[in-house]
Amino acid sequence: MRQYSAIALAVSAAALFAGCSSTKLDDKPKIDDQPVQAQPQQQADTRTVTPITTTNDTAAPTDANRSVYFDFDSYVVKDEFNPVIQANSKYLSSKKNGKVTIQGNTDERGTSEYNLALGQKRAEAVRKSLAATGVPDSQMEAVSLGKEKPKAQGHDEAAWAQNRRADIVY
Amino acid sequence: MTKHLIRFVALLWLTSASMLAHAQLHITTEGVGNKRIPIAIADFADEGQSPEQISAIVKADLSRSGYFQIIDTGSAMSETSAINYPDWKTRGAFALAVGSVQKLADGRFVIRYRLFDIGKGEQISGFAETVYPDRLRLAAHKIADDIYEKLTGVPGDFSTRIAYVTKEGRVYKLVVADADGKGEVDAMRSSEPIISPSWSPDGTHIACVSFEKRKPIVYVVDLIHGQHPEVANYKGNNSAPAWSPDGSKLAVALSLTGNTQIYLISANGGGAPPQRLTSSYDIDTEPRFSPDGQSIYFTSNRSGGPQIYKVSVNGGAAQRVTFHGDFNTSPRISPDGKTLAYVSRRDGQFNLYVLDLATNQELRLSNGSMDEAPSFSPNGRYIMYSTDVGHRKSLAVVSVDGSVKQAFMNQAVDISEPTWGPFMK
Numbered sequence: 001m002r003q004y005s006a007i008a009l010a011v012s013a014a015a016l017f018a019g020c021s022s023t024k025l026d027d028k029p030k031i032d033d034q035p036v037q038a039q040p041q042q043q044a045d046t047r048t049v050t051p052i053t054t055t056n057d058t059a060a061p062t063d064a065n066r067s068v069y070f071d072f073d074s075y076v077v078k079d080e081f082n083p084v085i086q087a088n089s090k091y092l093s094s095k096k097n098g099k100v101t102i103q104g105n106t107d108e109r110g111t112s113e114y115n116l117a118l119g120q121k122r123a124e125a126v127r128k129s130l131a132a133t134g135v136p137d138s139q140m141e142a143v144s145l146g147k148e149k150p151k152a153q154g155h156d157e158a159a160w161a162q163n164r165r166a167d168i169v170y
Numbered sequence: 171m172t173k174h175l176i177r178f179v180a181l182l183w184l185t186s187a188s189m190l191a192h193a194q195l196h197i198t199t200e201g202v203g204n205k206r207i208p209i210a211i212a213d214f215a216d217e218g219q220s221p222e223q224i225s226a227i228v229k230a231d232l233s234r235s236g237y238f239q240i241i242d243t244g245s246a247m248s249e250t251s252a253i254n255y256p257d258w259k260t261r262g263a264f265a266l267a268v269g270s271v272q273k274l275a276d277g278r279f280v281i282r283y284r285l286f287d288i289g290k291g292e293q294i295s296g297f298a299e300t301v302y303p304d305r306l307r308l309a310a311h312k313i314a315d316d317i318y319e320k321l322t323g324v325p326g327d328f329s330t331r332i333a334y335v336t337k338e339g340r341v342y343k344l345v346v347a348d349a350d351g352k353g354e355v356d357a358m359r360s361s362e363p364i365i366s367p368s369w370s371p372d373g374t375h376i377a378c379v380s381f382e383k384r385k386p387i388v389y390v391v392d393l394i395h396g397q398h399p400e401v402a403n404y405k406g407n408n409s410a411p412a413w414s415p416d417g418s419k420l421a422v423a424l425s426l427t428g429n430t431q432i433y434l435i436s437a438n439g440g441g442a443p444p445q446r447l448t449s450s451y452d453i454d455t456e457p458r459f460s461p462d463g464q465s466i467y468f469t470s471n472r473s474g475g476p477q478i479y480k481v482s483v484n485g486g487a488a489q490r491v492t493f494h495g496d497f498n499t500s501p502r503i504s505p506d507g508k509t510l511a512y513v514s515r516r517d518g519q520f521n522l523y524v525l526d527l528a529t530n531q532e533l534r535l536s537n538g539s540m541d542e543a544p545s546f547s548p549n550g551r552y553i554m555y556s557t558d559v560g561h562r563k564s565l566a567v568v569s570v571d572g573s574v575k576q577a578f579m580n581q582a583v584d585i586s587e588p589t590w591g592p593f594m595k
Contacts, residue, residue: 046374046594047308047331049346049355050396101384111513111520111542112365112587113410114469114476114499116386117423117430117453120407124428142428143385144407148363155561169384 066168068126069161072107075121077129085126088168089133096139101169102126104144105151107160112146119144122166206239207321210263210288215248215270220279220306224271227310231328231350232317236574249284255291263288267317278302281309285317295320307352327549330594333357333376334556334565335364335587336580344378344391349547349590351578357391358398368411369591370437376589377401377411377420377437388422390437401439412457412466413437421447421457421466432457432468434483447485458501459483467491467501467510478512492525494532500542505550509570511535513542513555522555524570535568545590556586 066088068081077085092098104123106115123142130140152162209232214225232238241261247268258266269283284296295316299309311329318326328349336343344358344367358364362381369376376391380398386409388402402408406425413420420437423430424444430453433444447466448454453476456469463483470479470488475496481488492498497515504511510525514534522536522544540558547554550570557566557577563586565578578585 046372046394048394049357050394051356052358052391052396052398053360103384109520109540110497110515111499113423113456114453116365116407116409117425117455120425120430121453124425127428141385141405142425144425145363145381145386146365148365148381 068122068166068168070122070164070166072160072164074164075118075125077125084168085129085133089130089135092130092135092139098170099139099141100130102130102140102142102166103169104142104146104166105149105163106147107163108147108150108155109160110147112148116144116146116148119146119166122164126166126168206237208239208241208262208264209317209321210241210243210258210261210266212243212245212247212251212266212268214268214281214283215246215251217246217271219273220271221303222306222310224269224281224306224310224313225267227307227350228267228314228317231311231314231326234350234576235318235326235328236569237318237322249282249296253286255286255288258288265294265317265321267313269313274300279306279309281306281313283313283316285320307348311348311350324549324551325593327547327552327590327593330548331373331591332545332554333367333369333589333591334585335367337363337563337584337586338582344376346376346393346591357393365587366410367587367589368413369589370413371415371417371592373592373594377413379409379411388420390420390439399439401437402435402444404444410456412459414459415461415463421459423455423457429453430455432466447483448481448488454479456500458503460503461505461507467503469499469501478510491527494523494525498523500544502544502546502553504546504570505548509550511544511546511553511570513544522553522568524553533572535570535572536566538566541566543587545588547590548593552590554588554590556588 065084068077068084092100102123104119106119123144127140127142150163152159211225211229217224229240233240241263248270249268251268266286266288272280278300280298280300282298285294287294301309308329314328315326330349331346332349333344333346336345340361342360342364343356344364345354346357347354360380360382365379367376367378374394378389378391379386380389386407387400388408388411389398390401391398402422404424404426407430408422408424410423411420418437420435422433422435424433431446432448432454433446435444450470450472452471454468454470458467465480465482467478467480469476476499477490478492478498478501479488480491491510495514495516498512500513502511508527510527512523513520514523520540520542521534522541523532523534525532538557541555544553544555552567552569554565554567556563563584565585565588567576
């Protein structure tokens with residue numbers, strides 16, 4: 001910082017020598033000669049901000065038979081969730097036009113975008129498990145909510161375990 | 171406009187009580203530069219005619235920057251007042267700023283300002299602007315910008331804007347505000363999360379990711395016209411938008427192949443299909459263009475944990491950039507291309523670091539537990555990021571040398587995902 005300040009002061013000294021090139025102000029400015037910088041207020045300029053309100057979606061339903069939970073830092077569908085995979089596979093096989101979104105989630109630790117990619121790995125693992133049982137790709141979409149929509153709001157391992165999850169959403 | 175109770179407190183050097191009364195965002199300043207330039211700033215003549223006290227805004231900006239020590243003049247001085255240079259020298263002033271406010275019959279105001287070098291005994295800058303009342307604060311910020319540039323050699327960014335996401339209950343908002351946190355305007359409201367806002371190079375659009383359709387989709391918010399067309403809504407995830415320096419393209423992260431990879435798309439979403447830029451078997455995300463537009467920095471876990479890499483915009487092999495620590499994400503490159511900011515996990519804490527790309531010297535700039543989403547100020551001297559104080563998300567600003575720190579707090583609302591807008595023409 002000390003070195004930086006020395007540079008800053010040197011630069012400012014240079015700026016002082018160059019001061020003659022700065023905009024000069026008339027001693028007695030005539031108002032009519034002043035440039036009008038502002039546009040009429042009704043007219044949009046580049047700093048205008050017009051608000052948007054998006055449609056309100058209801059929260060995705062969560063159901064015990066539609067959720068797969070993962071271990072810390074893991075993206076493997078554990079055997080105990082085979083019944084969940086089988087039940088949803090059977091349902092999708094009976095509804096050839098039915099479509100499903102698999103939403104992956106992470107706990108709150110880590111940065112937003114990287115967690116979004118990690119949640120995608122969980123969704124993709126569930127998608128592959130469903131595909132292995134014969135569900136065609138056209139019926140499925142694997143997406144991620146990352147750490148943005150935690151089901152459990154706490155900041156401890158119990159909450160984090162709830163949030164390391166993929167939901168199968170119809 | 172937000173209806174929250176928002177207050178402003180600056181601990182170290184703010185001297186004007188009138189500022190406390192009009193303030194909005196709660197800003198705490200926690201550090202100062204080692205060498206501050208002493209500058210006397212007079213009350214502007216007749217500034218009581220104006221709804222905004224111009225000199226107070228200038229003083230607050232310069233104080234917050236960490237580069238100035240403000241000397242009170244005790245009385246108003248206009249641009250035509252005689253300057254007693256020896257007297258100001260005795261009082262320790264390196265520079266003196268004076269000015270005036272004149273109200274016109276049509277409701278506009280003429281703001282005049284001059285800057286003097288006390289040592290040399292001469293004027294070094296000055297200008298006049300005629301503005302409507304809603305641009306009075308902007309006029310004051312431009313005066314602070316000019317003083318900052320004339321005395322430190324780098325353009326000031328007090329007249330720039332910031333954007334961030336607030337969450338209050340279940341309502342998410344993309345909010346645009348002045349760089350000092352004043353003048354908040356809601357650009358977008360939603361009942362679903364909004365992340366990764368990124369300001370277009372011309373300052374008129376913000377790309378972001380919204381979950382309003384229950385999946386991440388990239389939108390470009392047109393701030394002027396209040397529209398937000400989808401620009402990337404492909405099967406799977408669409409996220410992490412980053413603008414090319416010319417504003418024509420976005421780099422985005424898509425999961426078209428099942429894993430997250432980086433693609434280039436047109437900034438208006440039209441034209442050719444996404445052009446894949448990286449190729450790995452797992453995660454590549456968080457692209458950022460270098461200032462020259464020739465390369466892209468991104469996060470990849472191709473070596474195990476996440477690290478920062480760099481690839482040409484024409485594709486090809488990626489080079490690894492970060493080697494300290496086993497978890498480095500969220501690369502942001504400084505406007506001069508010489509410094510990389512990122513979030514690194516060390517001992518379970520997520521903190522902001524900067525890396526000098528020439529010397530490979532790393533510096534930790536934050537000490538929270540969950541710091542993320544860094545964004546350089548347009549002059550490159552400051553980084554804004556989000557932090558977590560008692561599970562309440564707020565914003566913080568730190569100078570790239572770590573000497574100046576500010577906290578932006580709002581007790582009732584979570585504030586995160588900051589993006590610092592560009593210099594505006």
